[in-house]
Amino acid sequence: MSLAHTLLMTVAWPLAVAALVAGTLAWRHGRALVEQRSSGRYVVPPGVAGDWLSRWRVALWVSAPLPALAVALALPEASLTLDWWLLGGEWRLDGTRRALLGFTALLWALAGGYAHGYLGGKARRARHGDPDAERDLQAFVLLWPLTLAGNLMLILAEDIASFYTGFAIMTFAAYGLVVNAGSREAYRGGRAYLIMAILGEGMILAGLLWAAASAETLTLTGLREGLAVAPQANAMATLLWLGFGVKAGVIGLHVWLPLAHPVAPTPASAVLSGAMIKAGLLGWWQTLPLGLTALAGLGRVVMVAGLVAAFAAALYGVTQRHPKAVLAYSSVSQMGMMTTLVGLALLAPSLWPMLAPALVLFAVHHGLNKGALFLGVGITEHPPRLPGWLLWLLLALPALSLAGALASGLIAKWVLKAGLYDAGWSWLVTLLTWAALGTSLLMARTLWCQAHAWQEARRHGAAPAPLSMTLAWALCALLAAVPWWLTLPEASAGAVQATVLPPWGELPGLLWPVMLGAVVTAALVVACHLEPRLHARMSRAERLPPGDLWPLYVRLASSLSDPLRRGVARLSNAEETAQDLAAGCGRHAIAWLTALQRWEAWLRRWAVPLMVVLGGGLWLALMR
Amino acid sequence: MNDNPGLLLAALATSLLVAPLIFLLPERAWLARTTLNLGAALLKLGLVALMVAGVARGDSYALGFTVVEGVSFQLRADPLGIMFAGLSSLLWLFTTLYAIGYLEGSPNRKRFFGFFSLCVASTLGIALAGNLFTFLLFYELLTLSTYPLVVHRGTPKALAAGATYLRYTVSGGVLLLIAVVALHVLAGEVNFGQREVLAELGPEHHAWLIGIFVLLMLGLGVKAALVPLHGWLPQAMVAPAPVSALLHAVAVVKAGAFGIVRVVYDVYGIALSYELGLLAGLAIAASFTILYGSLRALAQVDIKRRLAFSTVSQVSYIMLGISLFGPMGTIAGLAHLLHQGLMKVTLFFCAGNYAEELGIHRIDELDGVGRRMPGTSLAFTLGALGMIGIPPLVGFLSKWYLGMGAIQAGMPWVIAVLVASSLLNAAYFLPILYRLWFKPGPLEGCGAWPEERRLGRLETSAWLLWPVLATAAFSLLAGVFAGLPFSPLSWASLIATQEYLP
Incomplete structure (x- = not known):
């Protein structure tokens, strides 16, 4: 058991927690079955609801991401080879992975703590014999660590099989989290999520198989390097870009995000939008062969798609009424910016050494802040007993940070801006800055919606959020704002300049989108108050449904699937006809044989006379 | 060349001799029959395991005698044969356990178990056959011994299905017989593995060789359910669940697929098949079958019928793997022979459990079953996800190697077939999983089970539950621990290396 084996622990521990939950459930189920045998009718036993009271059981459950967090913070660079695993496992911890692992584990841990409070009400209902609540709770408690295990595995994986395994486990287990509420909307969101995810998995599988087989490799590094020299690199990279693009919310493939995120339980939305995306x-x-070779054609497409997402999602997002839908569109918009940078790296590989650390910084910053924002939505629905200024300060902190006005957001922006200016991509900087204006508006809209929800909750006297919920959310908001991850061991290697705060002279250039956003928002609010017609027009825009293109896709798919269904029905008819025909032929043959038998019986009966006649005839013929 | 014939004979005899003994026992001697059945299954599994270890060490097991001049009966344990033998003995054990629980209290159990043993004995014979003549003997024995199992229930529907089954398989058998005789005339006796015999025939014989190959494929393709010869399989699903499981996972369908493997690798040789352009034809037929089976499965409402069409599709993965020239394709085909068996047997067991415990036959009756029968439903979920190709289940490994093989053989379009088939698999399996776990069912007060029986202390009888869980665990563990020696994948790789590096 070497130090590297602790890498295995990061994934094994959440899996063990999931197995423990499953085992407990199975045991109780079995015992209840045996006990209820005499009564005849079977009822679902109270499974995990009772455990939600026991502190140490919940602590065990929440601890699932902690080994990963410890590994990210403390373990030196390591790699682990697992000969027995799938096609031969190879897991690794390096600079990029450490940053992603650290923030992912942290977000999961905080969201897990938050979930404890969030699900308290459901657990109470389940204890009082509500089978629906019990079912939701069981699914959540079981699938949460499973999804986490997949997420961690895909980060650590260096071999393709582990990576795809982690990705698939995460994707499929997360479906149960999305639909956990069990409502119609939840199932609609879940369906959009699952269908898009499966299409994505298909494209990923195709891309991985094609590229890995061409490069004859089992590792991701080998795949990238092989892709850089492969003749059909553009086609393979397109498949991979689209496949992963479903998860990353590339425009056109993003439709599941605004449908699935609002319906999922809040802690699940936080990890969906923060970590899993x-x-x-x-x-x-x-x-993708980032920094290895230029794929100009694809790079341009990726960049354009990213920019379109950054702007269009912001425009559409501000019309949304549900804060989680606004946040989901904000995720699409932010991921659009990251997509743009990936496209830039495909277009100009020489920029990759500058882009890579900026991208990691951006991803971690967005992940934690988006997580904090989502967790905040649940807080405004159940306002804790905090002074109003503190509550709103903590709610506004991640919003400001995401808009780029504060700590981690400011640094992420500055690193990017400085690097792009140096490389002569100033027009891109301008565009991204304008996109940041969109982010500011989205953040303002989120806070606006939350304020409404807050007022509503206070009017109806909603129960205050439990302590664990408030604590996890506050911690997340604070940790997201402070860019602590810059102090991680190897993260600094590429991002030395990242630790440098932007000079004072640059601040106005970095902050104007936020200022402008604030001004526009304030102006709109004032104008709506003064001019009711404008307000009415704005309200009409608010009717735009989340999931923009999804209904269109559904109609398209059904118009395509109807002929397919008819075709399949025709096929089966044809098959049956053919079989009937064959059976008919068989019957005919049998009938013919039966007829032959009758003929033979007739022959037997008349054999002697026939012989006589025949003999007589022959004799006559010969005598002639 | 009689080396180590004892073990070979003993393994074959365990199930072959059990059959008459079971026929001799009276119908109500449950304990004796069960002991005999399980004892034989365990004994055979042990013997085959010994042979597996021996073959891995490099020992050879063979037995042969001349029947008439120029035609001999040959039994031989080579890695390929022993792989199939291992699969059949492992699944026989589980299927026997399952069948004991499934048929509890139903009539004609003596007949069932007798023919069941005969069926497994013929499968073992097929696995260990050393030449086409021996193969043909056991192949036909399998056809005949399966018929009573298919029509076991004796209902008009079962009898009709049995008639269809016989019509297809006997016609296939005739074609196979003609092909074997023609090959004999052309090249004399060809033992499996003597690939040079056909390879040395001059180009003037190539037209004949192609013709015979097509005939062989038609004959074997009936059992392997290659479209359009698959018509009997969906009908035969009226048989009791253990029979369906055996039919789809090891015995009949696999016998056809295994025969095709033997013909391609050990009679013609992969190099000759490739030269004659036979592989491309097989690849197209297999791809067509894969897509056709998946499409047809989509429209089925009966659980077992959907599974049957899924078999049509999945078994062709084996043929597809074989038709990809190169070691990766070989590994894919052979590993899938085992993988598909593990997953499909699980799925059919589950379908049987649903039918027995709750009277569920149709997919729309499955709402909320996950909470009533979590063990069975978990097994079904694992099997279905494996079929779709989700790692770390075994189905993913098959797909991975198929993809590698496709590129190695220069046929990248196969990847498109694979992905399309995965998507179709997802389209017909995921709705079932959705119903199992996410839809409210009778436990939540929506509707009622068609016909609930409380068969055991747990969710259903232990005889039915444990085999399901065991095979599901195997299909998970064979994927997770694929890198260990003696895993299906490692064994398939071993055979592939022998095939390509003589």
Whole structure:
């Protein structure tokens, strides 16, 4: 058991927690079955609801991401080879992975703590015999660590099989989290999520198989290097880009995000939008030949798609009424910016050494802040007993940071801006800055919606959020704002300049989008108050449904699937006809044989007369 | 060349001799029959395990005698054969356990278990056959011994299915017989592995060789359910669940697929098949079958019928793997022979459990079953996800090697077939999983089970539950620990290396 084996622990521990939950459930189920045998009718036993009271059981459950966090913070660079695993496992911890692992584990840990409070009400209902609540709770408690294990595995994986395994486990287990509420909307969001995810998995599988087989490799590094020299690199990279793009919310493939995020339980939305969405980015990072070769055509497409997402999602997002939908569109917009940078790296590989640390910084910054924002939505629905200024300060902190006005956001922006200016991409900087204006508006809109929810909650006297919820959220908001991850061991290697705060002279250039956003928002609020017609027009815009293109896709798919269904029905008819025909032929043959038998019986009966006649005839013929 | 014939004979005899003994026992001697069945299954598994270890060490097991001049009966344990033998003995044990629980209290159990043993004995014979003549003997024995199992229930529907089954398989058998005789005339006796015999025939014989190959494929393709010869398989699903499981996972369908493997690798040789352009044809037929089976499965409402069409599709993965020239394709085909067996047997067991415990036959009756029968449903979930190709289940490994093989053989379009088939698999399996776990069912007060029986202390009878869990665990563990020696994948790789590096 070497030090590297602790890498195995990071994934094994959440899996063990999931197995423990499953085992407990199975045991109780079995015992209840045996006990209820006499009564005849079977009822679902009270499974995990009771455990939600026991502190140490919940602590065990929340501890699932802690080994990963410890590994990210303390373990030196390590790699682990697992001969027995799948096609031969190879896991690694290096600079990029450490940053992603650290923030992912942290977000999961905080969201897990938050979930404890969030699900308290459900656990109470389940204890009082509500089977629906019990079912939701069981699914959540079981699938949460499983999804986490997948997420951690895909970050650590260096071999393709582990990476794809982690990705698949995360994707499929997260479906159960998305639909956990069990409502109609939840299932609609879940369906959008699953269908898009499966299409994505298909493209990923195709891309991975094609590229890995051409390069004859089992590792992601080998895949990237092989892709850089492969003749059909453009086609393979397109498949991979689109496949991972589903998870990363590339425009056109993003439709599941605004449908699935609002319906999922809040802690699940936080990890979906904060951590899991980054799996798409990591997928690009690990499989596309970034910094190795230029794929100009694809690079341009990727860049344009990213920019379109950054602007369009912001425009559409501000019309949304549900804060989580606004945040989901904000995720699409932010991921659009990251997509733009990936496209830039495909277009100009020489920029990659500058882009890579900036991208990591951006991803970690967005992940934690988005997580904090999502967790905040639950807080405004159940306002804790905090002074109003503190509550709103903590709610506004991640919003300001994401808009780029504060700590981690400011640094991420500055690193990027400085690097791009130096490389002569000033027009891109301008565009990204304008996109940041969109982010500011989205953040303002989120806070606006939350304020509404807050007022509503206070009017109806909603129960205050439990302590664990408030604590996890406050901690997340604070940790997200402070760029502590810059102090991680190897993270500094590429991002030395990142630790440098932007000079004072640059601040106005970095802060104007936020200022402008604030001014525009304030102006709109004032104008709406003064001019009711404007207010009415704005309200009409608010009717735009989340999931913009999804209904269109559904109609398209059904118009395509109807002919397919008819075709399949025709096929089966044809098959049956053919079989009937064959059976008919068989019957005919049998009938013919039966007829032959009758003929033979007739022959037997008349054999002697026939012989006589025949003999007589022959004799006559010969005598002639 | 009689080296180590004892073990070979003993393994074959365990199930072959058990059959008459079971026929001799009276119908109500449950304990004796069960002991006999399980004892034989365990004994055979042990013997085959011994042979597996021996073959891995490099020992050879063979037995042969001349029947008439120029035609001999040959039994031989080579890595390929022993792989199939291992699969059949492992699954026989589980299927026997399952069948004991499944048929509890139903009539004609003596007949069932007798023919069941005969069926498994013929499968073992097929696995260990050393030439086409021996193969043909056991192949036909399998056809005949399966018929009573298919029609076991004796209902008009079962009888009709049995008639269809016989019509297809006997016609296939005739074609196979003609092909074997023609090959005999052309090249004399060809033992499996003597690939040079056909390879040395001059180009003037190539037209004949191609013709015979097509005939062989038609004959074997009936059992392997290659479209359009698959018609009997979906109908035969009226048989009891253990029979369906055996039919789809090891016995009949696999016998056809295994025969095709033997013909391609050990009679023609992969090099000759490739030269004659036979592999491309096989690849196209297999791809067509894969897509056709998946499409048809989509429209089925009966659980077992959907599984049957899924078999049509999945078994062709084996043929597809074989038709990809190169070691990766070989590994894919051979590993899938085992992988598909593990996953499909699990799925059919589950379907049987649903039918037995709750009277569920149709997919729309499965709402909320996950909470009533979590063990079975977990096994079904694992099997279905494996079929879709989700890692770390075994189905993913098959798909991975198929993809590698496709590129190695210069046929990248196969990847498109694979992905399309995965998507279709997801389209017909995931709705079932959705119903199992996410839809409210009778436990939540929506509707009622069609016909609930409380068969055991747990969610269903232990005889039915444990085999399901065991095979599901195998299909998970064979994927997770694929890198260990004696895993299906490692064994398939071993065979592939022998095939390509003589």
